[in-house]
Amino acid sequence: MAARTLQACAACSQKAQTVALRGERLCRRCFLRRFERLVRQDIKASLPEDWSGFIVLDPSSEKLVRTLFAHAPIRVVRAPAASVRSPHVMRRRGLIAAAKGRGPLIALPWCRDDEIALFLGSFGSPGSCAPLGNPPPFIKLFRQVSSAEYEVWCRLRRVPAAPPPAPTAAADEFAAFAASHPDAPFSLLKGIDTIATLECGTPKEIKSQGTRRGS
């Protein structure tokens, strides 16, 4: 087994085995702290006022919400994982209706890459009603991090990562572009949020009307 080299953590300067987060090499402790702060900020900004907990579809989502909301009086309900990446399937299964009736949000283990793939894939397929952004009853937990960063977090927290979405040509092309333009995914995510707000309103605006894009 090859000797592992130690590097100085960009946050705490300690020599350690490091992992990458947003271009910085961090020790495991600093990685977890920063990663969870990033996703917590995004989740809290998207929570409607009347949320009461989460329906989780996979172990990584359950781990995250139980970690972030360990001291909050919320309910966490497990649901079958088969539909983990498909709002359409969840709608058919009545999960959305259940969420509306009981108050919890449906937590999806989506990363920034998933959101971008959804956005790029929506061109040329009119009628797609997969929701961009975070319209209730959905909340996408990992939008502030890449798939690679999400997988590192899962490894460190000892939970299986949800399977990635099927690759698409558009998503692959954007990933190749982003390899030489590292700010591009962040800019695109901001644009997606703007479009989602134009289409659906903010979480607080739409909390009383549910997902307008649903059928």
Ligand SMILES: [Zn+2]
């Ligand atoms: Zn550190």
